[in-house]
Amino acid sequence: MRRFGFLFIACLAAGTPAATAVAASHEKASPLHGPGSATHPAVSPDGLRLAFLSNFEGTAVDKPINFEIYIGDLEGEDLFRLTENDVFDADIAWSPDGKQIAFKTYRDGNDEIYVVGADGSGLRNLTRHEGSDSQPHWSPDGET
Numbered sequence: 001m002r003r004f005g006f007l008f009i010a011c012l013a014a015g016t017p018a019a020t021a022v023a024a025s026h027e028k029a030s031p032l033h034g035p036g037s038a039t040h041p042a043v044s045p046d047g048l049r050l051a052f053l054s055n056f057e058g059t060a061v062d063k064p065i066n067f068e069i070y071i072g073d074l075e076g077e078d079l080f081r082l083t084e085n086d087v088f089d090a091d092i093a094w095s096p097d098g099k100q101i102a103f104k105t106y107r108d109g110n111d112e113i114y115v116v117g118a119d120g121s122g123l124r125n126l127t128r129h130e131g132s133d134s135q136p137h138w139s140p141d142g143e144t
Helices: none
Strands: 006-013 016-023 029-032 038-043 049-054 068-073 089-094 100-105 112-117
Touching (some): 049 089, 068 089
Antiparallel strands (some): 038 049, 089 100, 100 112
């Protein structure tokens, strides 16, 4: 398998936020865009997918900004929304095998660490206490 380097660019051009994955060779730029902004990219361990935070669905004037996790391939295709809730999700961390994503969310009334399959299945809370949890990281073997 040949790997390519990519640079993720979030920009605001003519009032329209957009995100772009650009091949390091400058041969191709693939837009990952929608109405809203994109930030905090995380490339999968195999280098084929990109997870990032976005409020592509937009934000109502009377609601706070709500970033969700999206995944797409580096060609800008197969983009889908991984998380969907009324609170901010953040701190994306791919498992070493690329099958799961750990992230921080406020859905339980404080910051907790959740894990979900990269296909959106198997959502579960890993931390359950009153303290604030953030910045999940996987061990190299993904087990400990």
